[in-house]
Structure formats: structure tokens, C-alpha cells
Amino acid sequence: MDVKNILYIWQKLSDKYFCTMCLAVPGKILSIDDSIPELKMAKVDFGGVVKSICIEWLDVRLGDYILAHAGMAISKIDNDEAEETLADFEAISRSLDNDSCDAIPG
Numbered sequence: 001m002d003v004k005n006i007l008y009i010w011q012k013l014s015d016k017y018f019c020t021m022c023l024a025v026p027g028k029i030l031s032i033d034d035s036i037p038e039l040k041m042a043k044v045d046f047g048g049v050v051k052s053i054c055i056e057w058l059d060v061r062l063g064d065y066i067l068a069h070a071g072m073a074i075s076k077i078d079n080d081e082a083e084e085t086l087a088d089f090e091a092i093s094r095s096l097d098n099d100s101c102d103a104i105p106g
Contacts, residue, residue: 025089026065026082027053044068047086 027044032055034040044053044066053066055073060066065082066073 024067024085026077026085027051027068028082029055029060029062029064029066032060032062042066042073044073047089 025046027046029042030045030050031043032040033042038056039054040056042053042055042060043050046068051068052071053068053073054071055066058066058073058076060073060076063079065077065079067075067077
């Protein structure tokens with residue numbers, strides 16, 4: 001699933017429920033840069049978009065999944081849980097068409 005699909009889901013749900021929400025999209029750590037001792041950074045893949053994220057305050061390794069906010073890793077999540085969440089986003093994306101959010105219960 002790419003970020004375009006995730007943003008589409010977010011927009012459709014926001015439109016239907018008249019609210020703003022933050023989607024916690026798991027990101028997979030691709031590389032770690034600790035060349036600056038006080039600022040450990042990582043390249044993190046969020047559904048096909050790679051971002052630089054500060055991981056200074058988490059104990060993480062290559063291949064771990066994180067949740068981030070405003071460029072900072074805020075939590076490490078279980079790999080199985082992350083992959084299940086990404087699969088759920090993919091299923092939601094497939095169930096939505098371009099004009100309707102009727103597939104979402106509620």
C-alpha cells in the first residue's frame with residue numbers, strides 16, 4: 001500500500017465523520033545514522049514514502065517498526081502488529097471506491 005491510498009482513506013473517513021484524525025501508520029526502519037552521537041536518526045519507510053525520523057529516545061534496530069509524530073519516533077511496535085495494521089489499511093483501501101465511504105461500518 002502506498003501513502004496515496006492511506007491519505008485517500010484518511011480523507012474519506014474525515015469527510016464522512018466530520019472530524020480530523022491522525023492515522024498511526026507503522027514505519028519500518030531501513031537504516032540508522034548515529035554519526036551525530038546526540039541525534040540518532042533513521043530512514044523509515046511509511047508505505048513507500050521514506051522519511052528521516054529521530055530515534056534518539058527509543059531502543060530500536062534495523063527492521064523494527066515504529067510510530068512517529070512530527071519527525072520523532074514515539075513508540076516501537078511489534079512487527080506482527082505493524083504488518084497486521086498495514087494489511088488492515090490495504091483492506092480498507094480496497095473496500096473504498098472513489099465516491100463512497102459506505103463500506104466503512106458506523
